[in-house]
Amino acid sequence: MSVFKYEKDADGIVTVTMDMTGPVNAMNAEYDVAMNETVDKLEAEQGLTGVVFASAKSTFFAGGDLNMLLAVKEEETEEFFNGIVATKDRLRRLEKLPVPVVAAINGAALGGGFEICLSCNHRIALNSKAVQVGLPEVSLGLLPGGGGVVRMVNLLGLTDALPYLLEGKKVDAAKALKAGLVHETVESLDELVPRAKAWILENKDSEEAAQQPWDRKGFRIPGGNANSPKLAQTIMMAPAMLRQKTRGLLPAPEMILDAATEAARLGFDNAQMVEARNFAYLACKTPQAKNMITTFFFQLNQVNGGGNRPKDVEKSKVAKVGILGAGMMGQGIAYSSAMSGIEVVLKDISQEAADKGKAYSEKLLDKRIARGRMTEEKKADILGLITATADDADLQGCDLIIEAVFENMELKHKITKATEGYLADNGVWGSNTSTLPITQLAEGSSKPENFIGIHFFSPVDKMPLVEIICGEKTSDETLARAFDYVRQIKKTPIVVNDSLGFFTSRTFGTYIDEGIRLVQEGVHPIQVDNMGKAIGMPVGSLTVHDETSQQLSHKVISTQKDMGLFVEPADGDAMTEMVNWIYGEHNRGGRHHGGGYFDYAADGSKTVWQPLVEKYYKEDHGLEEQDMKDRLLFRSVVETLKCLQEGVLRSVADGNIGSIMGIGAPVWTGGYLQFINTYGAKKFVARCKELQAKYGNRFEPPAIVVEKAESGELFS
Numbered sequence: 001m002s003v004f005k006y007e008k009d010a011d012g013i014v015t016v017t018m019d020m021t022g023p024v025n026a027m028n029a030e031y032d033v034a035m036n037e038t039v040d041k042l043e044a045e046q047g048l049t050g051v052v053f054a055s056a057k058s059t060f061f062a063g064g065d066l067n068m069l070l071a072v073k074e075e076e077t078e079e080f081f082n083g084i085v086a087t088k089d090r091l092r093r094l095e096k097l098p099v100p101v102v103a104a105i106n107g108a109a110l111g112g113g114f115e116i117c118l119s120c121n122h123r124i125a126l127n128s129k130a131v132q133v134g135l136p137e138v139s140l141g142l143l144p145g146g147g148g149v150v151r152m153v154n155l156l157g158l159t160d161a162l163p164y165l166l167e168g169k170k171v172d173a174a175k176a177l178k179a180g181l182v183h184e185t186v187e188s189l190d191e192l193v194p195r196a197k198a199w200i201l202e203n204k205d206s207e208e209a210a211q212q213p214w215d216r217k218g219f220r221i222p223g224g225n226a227n228s229p230k231l232a233q234t235i236m237m238a239p240a241m242l243r244q245k246t247r248g249l250l251p252a253p254e255m256i257l258d259a260a261t262e263a264a265r266l267g268f269d270n271a272q273m274v275e276a277r278n279f280a281y282l283a284c285k286t287p288q289a290k291n292m293i294t295t296f297f298f299q300l301n302q303v304n305g306g307g308n309r310p311k312d313v314e315k316s317k318v319a320k321v322g323i324l325g326a327g328m329m330g331q332g333i334a335y336s337s338a339m340s341g342i343e344v345v346l347k348d349i350s351q352e353a354a355d356k357g358k359a360y361s362e363k364l365l366d367k368r369i370a371r372g373r374m375t376e377e378k379k380a381d382i383l384g385l386i387t388a389t390a391d392d393a394d395l396q397g398c399d400l401i402i403e404a405v406f407e408n409m410e411l412k413h414k415i416t417k418a419t420e421g422y423l424a425d426n427g428v429w430g431s432n433t434s435t436l437p438i439t440q441l442a443e444g445s446s447k448p449e450n451f452i453g454i455h456f457f458s459p460v461d462k463m464p465l466v467e468i469i470c471g472e473k474t475s476d477e478t479l480a481r482a483f484d485y486v487r488q489i490k491k492t493p494i495v496v497n498d499s500l501g502f503f504t505s506r507t508f509g510t511y512i513d514e515g516i517r518l519v520q521e522g523v524h525p526i527q528v529d530n531m532g533k534a535i536g537m538p539v540g541s542l543t544v545h546d547e548t549s550q551q552l553s554h555k556v557i558s559t560q561k562d563m564g565l566f567v568e569p570a571d572g573d574a575m576t577e578m579v580n581w582i583y584g585e586h587n588r589g590g591r592h593h594g595g596g597y598f599d600y601a602a603d604g605s606k607t608v609w610q611p612l613v614e615k616y617y618k619e620d621h622g623l624e625e626q627d628m629k630d631r632l633l634f635r636s637v638v639e640t641l642k643c644l645q646e647g648v649l650r651s652v653a654d655g656n657i658g659s660i661m662g663i664g665a666p667v668w669t670g671g672y673l674q675f676i677n678t679y680g681a682k683k684f685v686a687r688c689k690e691l692q693a694k695y696g697n698r699f700e701p702p703a704i705v706v707e708k709a710e711s712g713e714l715f716s
């Protein structure tokens with residue numbers, strides 16, 4: 001029996017129900033066989049009126065086989081190219097059948113799944129949030145190679161197709177209908193296949209209904225082809241604009257733009273060959289695709305799926321959360337919790353401060369309403385979940401209390417003692433500290449086994465990551481419950497062990513530190529920031545320090561020194577020297593404290609603070625660009641390796657996901673550990689040694705990577 005169930009009814013309509021082995025339908029070897037047999041059979045069918053493609057799974061069709069895409073090697077490029085051509089050929093035969101073919105889209109149809117839909121003459125989708133269509137390949141360093149680029153350009157025109165192709169934009173059924181990606185929607189699943197059949201019967205005598213628009217006589221691409229004067233501007237400007245965005249680090253958008261432009265220039269079948277060639281190049285020859293598939297698909301699923309969650313603890317849900325401190329972080333945590341339907345007690349030292357924290361949620365909800373993404377009733381429901389208070393007693397019965405008061409050990413100890421009694425039996429205490437060791441903070445608790453770090457990132461409503469930190473005494477049950485809460489509020493939890501700065505702050509600090517060292521060695525501050533951006537960091541290291549603030553660094557360093565926790569860095573303490581000078585002597589505490597390395601004008605523009613240049617800049621600093629770039633990148637990679645070696649990181653996936661989602665590691669690397677897999681561990685060790693000889697011991701390759709270089713194993 002084929003995994004594509006084939007049924008012909010009395011009207012001569014064949015329904016092909018895709019029901020592949022495993023939980024989803026996907027483009028793999030099994031698909032190739034099933035689709036081939038199906039198309040053969042359809043072509044040979046007598047008395048055929050039309051065809052419906054449906055799915056027996058809850059999703060319509062998931063897309064490409066990522067295991068295969070990950071495994072394919074450079075020397076297999078030709079074979080891979082031939083495979084793509086065969087896949088395209090099957091879909092081309094499907095759309096050229098002399099009868100109408102209809103896609104009955106019951107659930108997500110993404111990537112290859114949507115390419116099948118695009119090869120059907122008519123697309124009907126269930127009007128449900130579960131239905132999503134789109135071509136997200138670009139987010140995995142790939143392009144839609146099953147004809148997706150060419151068909152989208154022919155369907156929508158180049159200008160309208162580009163956002164779907166270059167940004168991987170996905171839309172639900174209603175938006176897909178509006179955009180012309182599907183032709184109609186139905187309200188219930190039961191209507192879906194019957195409506196598809198009805199459409200076939202209504203259109204069985206129409207020649208057009210059985211033809212794709214691009215195969216009809218006199219077809220013109222919407223908006224014109226590549227020679228159209230209207231498109232000249234787009235075609236001329238798009239590559240430059242794209243380059244500015246990707247900084248040349250991401251080949252997939254470039255290959256997509258190339259294939260899309262060719263689709264508007266060449267005939268349909270020739271353009272398909274360009275698409276196949278570009279896809280083969282990306283999949284077989286670029287490290288970016290391997291990095292992005294590994295991290296953004298497999299490892300993200302591993303992390304979100306509970307790879308780090310103790311297995312034998314039952315799943316839990318938080319019904320009531322207490323948040324102490326309604327400042328920048330507390331108010332964001334309150335919003336994210338209430339948005340997920342959790343009752344929130346938001347407590348600060350005065351009613352006024354607590355109300356101010358709640359007003360933040362109101363502001364964000366109003367923005368949603370203004371964008372048409374929320375109703376007034378829903379807003380009232382969500383705000384109704386948040387109780388702003390100055391009274392500890394309101395915390396009674398919380399399943400979880402998250403403390404987000406000032407970063408001060410004594411204060412945090414004091415409030416833990418004062419309020420942990422309000423927790424429900426076995427309730428969890430979480431601290432949102434960004435720097436203080438969890439084990440020491442837990443000394444303020446009578447139940448250190450129920451104490452854990454739940455480290456959010458700012459702004460909480462936008463940042464998808466949460467770093468969960470286990471102290472020495474944190475129990476498995478507490479970890480599991482903190483993990484479940486983070487998933488409940490739809491964020492991604494990485495789990496790390498206690499260490500100064502945990503994983504994220506510690507690694508992020510090295511990026512800032514290396515930028516400071518470059519300045520101190522005479523590189524111009526603008527160039528330092530540009531080098532950071534050139535490796536793919538979202539923001540230059542000096543600018544980011546201005547944002548996080550020199551004042552905070554000063555405070556953190558002083559606290560660590562007072563507590564005897566400060567570790568003298570290898571190669572001298574550049575950070576303390578800089579912070580003491582710029583903040584201690586010149587009171588430049590950062591962007592929000594009147595300026596830091598830069599001065600900020602009211603319009604958001606910035607200029608370098610001149611004394612910084614006067615003190616350090618040397619025109620003949622003699623540093624090569626590649627060295628500067630590698631220093632900025634390798635510092636963070638080496639620190640991540642140390643975190644893995646020391647057991648701060650519990651898994652490679654956490655290191656990759658945490659570095660990308662928490663601290664802005666360049667996406668092309670797939671995270672700071674995955675970077676080594678495709679750069680090559682041997683080459684990495686050799687380059688570290690060069691940098692060590694030239695610039696200092698902070699580049700010494702940790703033993704864990706030296707071992708990988710010798711064994712040839714990957715970080716996985």
Ligand code: NAD
Nearest residue numbers: 325326327328329348349404405406407432433434456458
């Ligand atoms: P903030 O200064 O904006 O807010 C702190 C709030 O705590 C203030 O509203 C203050 O009134 C309140 N507070 C003080 N004592 C209190 C008490 N006894 N009871 C109740 N409320 C009290 O600070 P923030 O930036 O929100 O940081 C809070 C915590 O989160 C700190 O531990 C910080 O290290 C950590 N953190 C901050 C960031 C960030 O980017 N700002 C990121 C991650 C973690």
